[in-house]
Amino acid sequence: MIGKNAITNYLKFSGHKAIDCKVALIDCDGILFDSMKNHTRAWVKLMKKNGIKCTRDEFYLYEGMTGAAIIKLMFKKGAGKNITDDEAWELYKVKGRYFKELGEVPVMPGAQAMLETLRDAGIERVLVTGSREPSVLERIDVEYPGLFSEKRVTAHDTKHGKPNPEPYLKGMAKAEAKPNQCIVVENAPLGVQAAHAAGCFTVGITTGPIAEKELAKAGADIVFKSMEDFVATLPELIQDFKDTSK
Numbered sequence: 001m002i003g004k005n006a007i008t009n010y011l012k013f014s015g016h017k018a019i020d021c022k023v024a025l026i027d028c029d030g031i032l033f034d035s036m037k038n039h040t041r042a043w044v045k046l047m048k049k050n051g052i053k054c055t056r057d058e059f060y061l062y063e064g065m066t067g068a069a070i071i072k073l074m075f076k077k078g079a080g081k082n083i084t085d086d087e088a089w090e091l092y093k094v095k096g097r098y099f100k101e102l103g104e105v106p107v108m109p110g111a112q113a114m115l116e117t118l119r120d121a122g123i124e125r126v127l128v129t130g131s132r133e134p135s136v137l138e139r140i141d142v143e144y145p146g147l148f149s150e151k152r153v154t155a156h157d158t159k160h161g162k163p164n165p166e167p168y169l170k171g172m173a174k175a176e177a178k179p180n181q182c183i184v185v186e187n188a189p190l191g192v193q194a195a196h197a198a199g200c201f202t203v204g205i206t207t208g209p210i211a212e213k214e215l216a217k218a219g220a221d222i223v224f225k226s227m228e229d230f231v232a233t234l235p236e237l238i239q240d241f242k243d244t245s246k
Ligand code: MG
Pocket: 027, 028, 029, 030, 031, 063, 186, 187, 188, 191
């Protein structure tokens, strides 16, 4: 039982008696698409053009924050400048252009198999992303036809970015599910924090340069070193939810 300890710890911490897994709340960037490389490249280009020093790696840590929040943080940190939300969203449009110029992002190897395994187990798949990037969102139904529920949460539905639990709370509300009826699949520390704060059993998958221990520290109940690793284990984990909850 690969998930036994993780499930036992989750139940102890949350006070729930069982995980009755009916819904998977699934993040987009770094889970469905291998898009973070291009996002971080576009971020660095935007910052350089504005004279702000940065590294690509730091943008992996900010993944999940709203675009405006990232820009405001970087301008404050790198140039001591306070900029308005409107100014930040204008700059975000430029970042979106740079991202698009880098071309179509690849789908995440294994993500299709993950969704099919969840579907075959009768678990509803609900997209929960802080993204408002149309070039990525529009591809979900093209690359993963029929694999997602119509219920979706994007940046257009939320006020707060991750690590605020709002996106996952909204996902749960749309799915009409309680925290112990949902699992979350996330790749970013702030996304894991948001899911954990929403009270869901949180699966962290490292699909970029962030170390596995960072996802555990952020509150992931179980961490996998790759999407393929998660997919190989998922049927056993789903069985563990049932067995541990008897
Ligand atoms: Mg992500």
